[in-house]
Amino acid sequence: xxxxxxxxxxxxxxxxxxxxxxxxxxxxxxxxxxxxxxxxxxxxxxxxxxxxxxxxxxxxxxxxxxxxxxxxxxxxxxxxxxxxxxxxxxxxxxxxxxxxxxxxxxxxxxxxxxxxxxxxxxxxxxxxxxxxxxxxxxxxxxxxxxxxxxxx
Ligand SMILES: [Zn+2]
Numbered sequence: 001x002x003x004x005x006x007x008x009x010x011x012x013x014x015x016x017x018x019x020x021x022x023x024x025x026x027x028x029x030x031x032x033x034x035x036x037x038x039x040x041x042x043x044x045x046x047x048x049x050x051x052x053x054x055x056x057x058x059x060x061x062x063x064x065x066x067x068x069x070x071x072x073x074x075x076x077x078x079x080x081x082x083x084x085x086x087x088x089x090x091x092x093x094x095x096x097x098x099x100x101x102x103x104x105x106x107x108x109x110x111x112x113x114x115x116x117x118x119x120x121x122x123x124x125x126x127x128x129x130x131x132x133x134x135x136x137x138x139x140x141x142x143x144x145x146x147x148x149x150x151x152x
Pocket of ligand 1: 104105106107108109113114115
């Protein structure tokens with residue numbers, strides 16, 4: 001079953017946006033706010049119902065999310081990540097329908113590759129103007145393996 005793993009927003013200010021979610025909707029009160037120095041982003045992560053929201057702010061004007069906001073002319077929904085049972089099957093089916101793979105902007109890899117939470121891939125085609133990320137979430141064993149390889 002395909003379900004939404006997370007929705008990622010590109011924002012000018014994580015603090016300001018999070019504050020607005022908290023005030024207007026009463027969500028994100030337990031948000032985890034992290035500054036990822038290597039990726040040069042600040043991100044807030046919280047759940048709305050079963051769906052994880054990620055608010056992403058670039059620390060630099062030339063950063064991935066700053067650039068996206070500038071090109072698009074404003075903040076917005078950057079991508080939706082869909083969890084699938086088998087990423088290889090999902091990609092094969094999408095490609096059989098004419099879909100092509102987009103390079104991961106963090107890893108510079110096209111197609112399925114490991115991220116902290118699972119195997120991910122990006123499609124070049126969008127739905128309703130929103131980028132598609134596909135993820136096969138790690139099993140507990142795979143997660144342990146990923147952590148041990150990275151020394152986390
Ligand atoms: Zn990647």
